[in-house]
Amino acid sequence: MSLSGKFLRPQNRALFNTSPCATIRFRQHGCTHPLTSLQCGATLQSLTNTKSFKQGQQLHAHIIVSGTLEDNTYLSTKIAAFYASCGRMTQAQVLFDGIVLKSSFLWNFMIRGYACNGLGMRSLALYREMLSFGQKTDNFTYPFVLKACGELLLVEIGRRVHCEVVVSGFESDIYVGNSLIAMYVNFDDLALARIVFDRMLDRDLVSWNTMISGYTKHGKAREAFVVFDLMRKAGFNVDGRTLLSLLSACGCIQARNQGREIHGYAVRNSYRIYNKFLNNSLIQMYSDCNSMVDARRLFEGVQLKDTVSWNSMIAGYARNEDAVESLRLFCRMVMEGGRPDEVTVVAVLGACDQITALQFGMVVHSHIVKKGFNENNIVGTSLIDVYSKCGSLACSRNVFDEMPNKNLVSWSAMVSGYGIHGKGREAVSLFHEMVASDITPDEGVVTSVLSACSHAGLVIEGKEIFDRMAKDYNIKPGLAHYSCLVDLLGRAGQLDEAYKLIKTMEVNPTSDIWAALLSACRLHHNVELAEISSQKVFDMNPKAVGSYICLSNIYAAEKRWDDVERVRVMVRRKGFKKPPGCSFTELDNAIHRFLVGDRTHEQTYYIYTKLDDLKQRLKEAGYKPDTSSVYYDVEEEIKEKLLWDHSERLAIAFALINTSPGTTIRITKNLRVCGDCHNVTKFISKLTRRDIIMRDIHRFHHFSDGSCSCGDYW
DNA sequence: TTAGGGTTAG
Numbered sequence: 001m002s003l004s005g006k007f008l009r010p011q012n013r014a015l016f017n018t019s020p021c022a023t024i025r026f027r028q029h030g031c032t033h034p035l036t037s038l039q040c041g042a043t044l045q046s047l048t049n050t051k052s053f054k055q056g057q058q059l060h061a062h063i064i065v066s067g068t069l070e071d072n073t074y075l076s077t078k079i080a081a082f083y084a085s086c087g088r089m090t091q092a093q094v095l096f097d098g099i100v101l102k103s104s105f106l107w108n109f110m111i112r113g114y115a116c117n118g119l120g121m122r123s124l125a126l127y128r129e130m131l132s133f134g135q136k137t138d139n140f141t142y143p144f145v146l147k148a149c150g151e152l153l154l155v156e157i158g159r160r161v162h163c164e165v166v167v168s169g170f171e172s173d174i175y176v177g178n179s180l181i182a183m184y185v186n187f188d189d190l191a192l193a194r195i196v197f198d199r200m201l202d203r204d205l206v207s208w209n210t211m212i213s214g215y216t217k218h219g220k221a222r223e224a225f226v227v228f229d230l231m232r233k234a235g236f237n238v239d240g241r242t243l244l245s246l247l248s249a250c251g252c253i254q255a256r257n258q259g260r261e262i263h264g265y266a267v268r269n270s271y272r273i274y275n276k277f278l279n280n281s282l283i284q285m286y287s288d289c290n291s292m293v294d295a296r297r298l299f300e301g302v303q304l305k306d307t308v309s310w311n312s313m314i315a316g317y318a319r320n321e322d323a324v325e326s327l328r329l330f331c332r333m334v335m336e337g338g339r340p341d342e343v344t345v346v347a348v349l350g351a352c353d354q355i356t357a358l359q360f361g362m363v364v365h366s367h368i369v370k371k372g373f374n375e376n377n378i379v380g381t382s383l384i385d386v387y388s389k390c391g392s393l394a395c396s397r398n399v400f401d402e403m404p405n406k407n408l409v410s411w412s413a414m415v416s417g418y419g420i421h422g423k424g425r426e427a428v429s430l431f432h433e434m435v436a437s438d439i440t441p442d443e444g445v446v447t448s449v450l451s452a453c454s455h456a457g458l459v460i461e462g463k464e465i466f467d468r469m470a471k472d473y474n475i476k477p478g479l480a481h482y483s484c485l486v487d488l489l490g491r492a493g494q495l496d497e498a499y500k501l502i503k504t505m506e507v508n509p510t511s512d513i514w515a516a517l518l519s520a521c522r523l524h525h526n527v528e529l530a531e532i533s534s535q536k537v538f539d540m541n542p543k544a545v546g547s548y549i550c551l552s553n554i555y556a557a558e559k560r561w562d563d564v565e566r567v568r569v570m571v572r573r574k575g576f577k578k579p580p581g582c583s584f585t586e587l588d589n590a591i592h593r594f595l596v597g598d599r600t601h602e603q604t605y606y607i608y609t610k611l612d613d614l615k616q617r618l619k620e621a622g623y624k625p626d627t628s629s630v631y632y633d634v635e636e637e638i639k640e641k642l643l644w645d646h647s648e649r650l651a652i653a654f655a656l657i658n659t660s661p662g663t664t665i666r667i668t669k670n671l672r673v674c675g676d677c678h679n680v681t682k683f684i685s686k687l688t689r690r691d692i693i694m695r696d697i698h699r700f701h702h703f704s705d706g707s708c709s710c711g712d713y714w
Numbered sequence: 715t716t717a718g719g720g721t722t723a724g
Binding site for chain 2: 181276347
């Protein structure tokens with residue numbers, strides 16, 4: 001039969017959201033006569049189960065025209081339930097409002113509809129309305145009310161509903177119990193989740209899975225395995241979801257062998273065929289366990305790669321410090337028709353900031369804008385990060401200013417950006433602006449602002465923020481904060497005060513804090529304190545190779561070659577190796593990498609010729625090599641030659657040859673830039689009239705017209 | 715006549 005929209009009452013037209021002249025056809029089992037109420041009910045039931053919206057809507061139209069709906073609470077309820085299960089809450093609400101005798105079934109369906117479609121507040125309001133109407137709740141009501149509380153993180157309301165569950169006697173219902181566990185997991189209250197779990201009289205597989213995944217989600221992998229053991233002892237078999245949680249737990253504690261066992265179990269039991277998530281979870285587990293070869297093998301074996309598979313691989317390479325492979329895979333994803341989403345671009349930006357791939361980052365930024373991903377807060381924060389870590393602080397600030405809903409992490413990223421660029425005053429001012437905007441600081445942002453003070457030598461400002469931490473922001477100073485303060489005082493030459501602080505601080509100093517003091521001793525040539533602090537570092541962390549090298553450098557600067565040799569022997573005996581100096585620069589979307597003394601690049605001849613030319617011109621301009629940066633007891637001439645092998649100079653020479661005059665050069669170095677390279681770069685910036693932005697392991701240096709933004713304070 | 719737990723990111 002066919003139905004013309006002109007027969008519909010205005011309120012029903014609204015339900016169909018269609019114009020009066022639209023034609024809706026309904027054919028069910030080839031019938032041409034009105035269906036009975038029971039037939040309609042049965043059909044609606046099956047359409048509700050399969051969420052077949054179009055057919056259900058046509059059946060609704062058929063029921064209206066046939067007159068069956070008039071005063072038929074049974075059918076109206078069925079139709080409202082159908083719309084609610086399809087997430088069409090506007091239509092469901094219109095019908096719901098028109099039903100006088102509302103059953104628990106109807107209320108439950110409405111509460112469920114709102115809770116499952118991102119309208120938790122509406123769901124809770126309806127639950128309150130249900131109670132005030134005197135309608136009895138049942139065991140079907142609570143799972144969705146608890147779901148809404150959990151998703152909205154409404155802790156107080158959630159607890160109140162829990163009380164109501166107890167009072168109404170549904171605590172022993174297995175579904176209600178499982179929903180309570182899930183809600184407390186969402187609240188990050190694993191202790192309460194566990195109490196509910198332990199008190200359950202009956203548990204099913206979902207109870208066990210919810211508890212295991214709860215622990216996993218909050219990084220408590222060992223507890224997850226304990227519950228898993230209990231589950232097996234209780235005679236339960238795993239399903240695909242159990243395996244996913246366990247794999248995630250393996251990744252968390254880098255238990256690759258255990259992960260491999262689960263992988264084997266899944267293959268033997270054909271889980272991979274049935275569970276579309278399992279492959280991605282396995283890829284993720286291997287990448288968390290730093291086993292990218294295994295992750296890649298799995299990834300390449302999957303015929304149908306979805307966005308999550310690509311994302312796991314791209315993020316995996318970035319996390320495992322293979323940013324180049326991460327970017328290469330992203331390009332392949334685009335070429336093969338993959339669909340990058342917000343998660344993809346965040347991972348790609350993470351790879352870009354590791355190797356200062358600014359041009360690549362900018363291409364990704366334009367893709368982000370085109371797709372509207374910039375509305376996403378995490379994406380915005382990643383952009384702030386990538387621009388500041390690639391040396392473009394102004395772009396960083398633009399993104400920050402345009403962010404509609406800045407949160408604590410966005411502010412932190414910007415404060416930290418100013419810090420690593422040596423813009424301490426801007427960082428402090430932004431921090432205060434953040435506090436004035438009613439954003440409560442956390443440990444992280446205070447660490448960032450203290451670090452910014454340290455890079456810029458803002459001793460008074462840094463100490464003031466440190467003193468106000470507990471009082472004004474209710475943050476107890478932790479190790480990271482003490483470390484920043486030691487660094488701040490030490491760099492500024494207040495070594496005794498820094499030493500006193502370590503001896504009197506409220507938490508036990510770690511090797512990192514002593515290492516910060518040791519580093520300050522190198523800057524200010526204090527051998528005596530260096531020996532005390534290095535001994536502390538070695539006692540606490542015998543593998544601190546950087547501190548051995550730092551001590552050796554301190555002796556070398558004083559020309560105490562016997563001591564230098566003594567430290568070197570210690571390092572050799574322990575089998576430590578200092579990572580080789582390595583610099584990157586980006587050209588035409590490709591990353592060029594240079595190791596110290598590198599002669600493998602195809603332009604090697606031109607690079608060294610350029611360096612010879614620069615050396616000559618620099619000397620004419622008054623440059624005198626500072627060989628104190630060479631910690632070997634060799635002839636001055638050899639020391640000077642060693643300096644000119646440093647990787648950052650090779651990268652600068654390469655960039656000078658391959659870019660047009662006036663172009664800004666950007667270099668990234670894996671270690672701290674040495675004193676002579678810093679000086680040479682200042683000279684080069686003046687002689688070649690180039691701005692050179694160099695990122696070392698600690699911070700940025702902006703070289704321009706013969707001087708550096710750090711003001712030689714670094 | 716209705717229900718609960720699963721993979722990727724700052």
